[in-house]
Amino acid sequence: MTGVIQKFLLLLTILCLGLSAWLFFQTTAVVKETDALRAQAAEYQERYQNNEQQLQDLQQQLKDVEAANAGALKEYRIWEHEIEKIEPYLH
Amino acid sequence: MGTRDRENRAVSALTCLAAVIGIATLLFVYQGYHRSLNEQAELRQWLTGTEESLGVQEEQIAALNGEIGSYADVAEKNRQERELFYAKAKELETKVLNGESDVKIAYLTFDDGPYWDTTHIFLDILDEYDIKATFFYLLKEDHDDIYQRVIDSGHTLANHSASHNLYGNAIYASVDTFIGEVEENRQFIQDKFGYTTNILRFPGGSPQARDLKWPIVERLREIGYGYVDWDTTTGDGKNSGTVEEYIHGVLDVSADYDVMVVLMHDYSVNTYKALPTIINGLKEQGFIFLPLFYESDKILK
Numbered sequence: 001m002t003g004v005i006q007k008f009l010l011l012l013t014i015l016c017l018g019l020s021a022w023l024f025f026q027t028t029a030v031v032k033e034t035d036a037l038r039a040q041a042a043e044y045q046e047r048y049q050n051n052e053q054q055l056q057d058l059q060q061q062l063k064d065v066e067a068a069n070a071g072a073l074k075e076y077r078i079w080e081h082e083i084e085k086i087e088p089y090l091h
Numbered sequence: 092m093g094t095r096d097r098e099n100r101a102v103s104a105l106t107c108l109a110a111v112i113g114i115a116t117l118l119f120v121y122q123g124y125h126r127s128l129n130e131q132a133e134l135r136q137w138l139t140g141t142e143e144s145l146g147v148q149e150e151q152i153a154a155l156n157g158e159i160g161s162y163a164d165v166a167e168k169n170r171q172e173r174e175l176f177y178a179k180a181k182e183l184e185t186k187v188l189n190g191e192s193d194v195k196i197a198y199l200t201f202d203d204g205p206y207w208d209t210t211h212i213f214l215d216i217l218d219e220y221d222i223k224a225t226f227f228y229l230l231k232e233d234h235d236d237i238y239q240r241v242i243d244s245g246h247t248l249a250n251h252s253a254s255h256n257l258y259g260n261a262i263y264a265s266v267d268t269f270i271g272e273v274e275e276n277r278q279f280i281q282d283k284f285g286y287t288t289n290i291l292r293f294p295g296g297s298p299q300a301r302d303l304k305w306p307i308v309e310r311l312r313e314i315g316y317g318y319v320d321w322d323t324t325t326g327d328g329k330n331s332g333t334v335e336e337y338i339h340g341v342l343d344v345s346a347d348y349d350v351m352v353v354l355m356h357d358y359s360v361n362t363y364k365a366l367p368t369i370i371n372g373l374k375e376q377g378f379i380f381l382p383l384f385y386e387s388d389k390i391l392k
Contacts, residue, residue: 009106016113020120027120030127037134044141051148058155065162071243072165078245079172082223086176086183089194089379 197378199224201357205237223382227251247382249290317390321354337365
């Protein structure tokens with residue numbers, strides 16, 4: 001093998017090792033970022049589940065409140081309707 | 092082979108090996124880098140999607156909270172709307188009484204109920220015509236459904252004493268006896284239905300109280316009550332007239348009034364038979380129908 005090829009191989013080795021080192025540090029940075037994103041994902045997951053639970057609770061609460069106030073609401077609409085009926089005679 | 096050649100070969104072998112190791116390392120590290128990037132891209136995509144879902148969820152939560160919150164003061168809103176209606180009814184009544192309106196007002200009133208067999212028929216007719224009236228009721232146990240329907244339908248529920256005992260004018264034995272009856276019935280309606288009455292019709296009408304009328308009116312004022320008699324009636328008090336007589340009893344005199352209180356009884360079969368004709372006749376004469384309210388000029392205080 002000629003000295004030129006040997007030098008080329010040596011340069012190639014140095015280049016590969018240099019690139020590998022650079023990529024290794026890049027990977028480390030990406031992994032760090034990914035870990036942060038994973039933590040955020042875990043937080044989102046928990047928030048999503050909490051929201052789901054809260055939505056179910058609120059839907060139930062709304063049903064209960066609607067049932068409890070059905071009479072009052074009906075009465076409210078009666079007065080609204082009675083006002084509409086006499087309003088034209090006031091102008 | 093000389094020593095130099097052997098050294099040269101060894102160096103060549105080493106440089107080849109180093110190059111292979113270098114390339115292998117690069118490939119290996121690149122693979123890891125690539126995998127990490129892919130993983131991160133997938134995670135970012137998931138986060139974006141989840142962020143949108145969270146936004147939708149949180150909007151729904153806010154909407155539900157708002158809807159639930161709107162019920163918090165429904166009783167207060169209801170009270171305000173009822174007060175607004177009374178205020179407008181009063182405004183209209185004043186206009187009519189001052190001759191500033193073409194329309195006339197009829198307050199249909201029904202005494203002595205509730206009755207299991209007939210009251211619902213009256214309520215059905217009033218519903219059909221979309222009319223609110225006033226029911227002067229006594230204290231009757233086991234008639235809860237009827238009291239409740241009167242209240243829920245928006246009619247005025249008013250006090251007609253607890254017993255209506257006119258035998259020997261017993262209910263007017265003294266001011267205290269009479270006021271005791273009024274208070275007993277008021278308490279009954281308040282406790283059972285949460286409804287506050289503040290209008291009274293004397294059993295038999297206020298003249299029936301004779302000398303006690305004005306002392307009773309004074310006491311009624313003290314307990315926050317007003318009273319009303321009537322301008323015209325079907326004449327169904329004895330429950331012996333015909334449908335035609337009841338119709339004429341109202342329609343023959345109604346033209347004389349701009350604001351009129353009509354007395355009827357919800358036990359009378361002929362009255363409910365006459366009621367649609369009475370309503371249509373009054374409408375043709377330009378009357379509209381309102382439930383009585385405390386502030387009305389017709390309620391004497």
